[in-house]
Amino acid sequence: MKFLVCVKQVVDTSQMEVDPATGRLKRNNANSIMNPMDRNALEAAFALRDQAGGRVTVISMGPPQAAAVLKEAISMGADEAYLVTDRAFGGADTLATSYTLSRAIEKIGSFDLILCGQESIDSNTAQVGPEIAATLGMSDVSAAVGISCEKEGFLTVERQMGDNREVLEMKLPGLITCTGELNKPRYPSIKGILKKEEVEVKNLTAADLNVDAARIGMKGSPTQVRQVRPVVPPKKENLRIEGGTAEDAADELTAALKKLNLA
Template identity: 85%
Template structure:
């Protein structure tokens, strides 16, 4: 079987910095990591490859430094990697990103199963996987917490809705988005670490893809992030009533509670 995993280089939320001049996240290799749920997606593909045979390809869209997460995926066991990179793709929202990735996937070839992390920690939209499936015209199931391949041509996916467990048989080819509950990602192996610098990262630019220039980058993005800023929690105020008669203290307390609409 042929598996494809979409991965993304994201800003580590524990080291997130905002450029005060532009209101945008500062992105560099020093504070960037492989999106956590993409690790679960990669593990799902590697586990199925171990079971059925085949190849695992990883793809990412981003600036040249995003090659770092592709190399990490290679060290975990992926077979080949593609980086979709071009200034023309800059500023893309989820619609333009999914269109660009789908175009790249068509360029690379056909796949039995495409995996994505359910969402990225820098935007949390959970839209890329379903939009890729819709653009390619194939099946998709989101938020997988369980996955098995027991019937040829189908993959069985489990997902949780409150107290209910939904079990679906999805006809291949299709897209599955993965949660952190799906599996425990493996660590890079010594063999993989040595291999990551030997495997070529194939670059795909706008000129390499059958894309409509009006549907990529900022031109193809009907939504744009205007600003990112840290959320400052409101300052808590404490009320202490001391040295007053009980009745007066109670009245003052109830007055404060009424202002807060607590009574």
């Protein structure tokens, strides 16, 4: 079987820095990691390859430094890697990103199964995977917590739906987005670490793809991020009521709650 895994280089939210002048995230290798749920997607591909045989290809869209997460994927066990990179792709929202990745996938070849993390920690939209499937015209299942190959040409996919679990049979080719509950990603092996220096990350630019210039980058993005800022924990203020009668204390407490729009 031929597996394709979409991975993304994201800013580690525990080390997130925002440029005060531009309001944008500071992206550099020092605070960039592979999106955690993409690791689960990789592990799912490796497990299915171990069961059914085949090859695992990884693809990412981003600036040149995003090659680092592709090299990491190779060290974990991927066979080949592609980086979709071009200034023309900059500023893409989920729609433009999924369109560009779809064209890159068509350029690379056909795949039995495409795997993505359910969502990325830097945007949490959970849109890119299903949008890729829609663009390519294939079936998809989101939020997988279990994947098994029990019948040739089909996969059984289990997903969490609120308090319930849903079991679906998906005909291949198809696309699955993976949750953190799906599996425990493996660590790079010594063999894999050595292999990542040997395997070339192949670049794909706008000139290499059959893309409509009006559908890529900022021009092709109906939504745009104007500013990013870290979440600031709310300040805690204690109120201590002393003296007076119980009625006075109740009045003072009620007045304080009203200021907080809690009463």
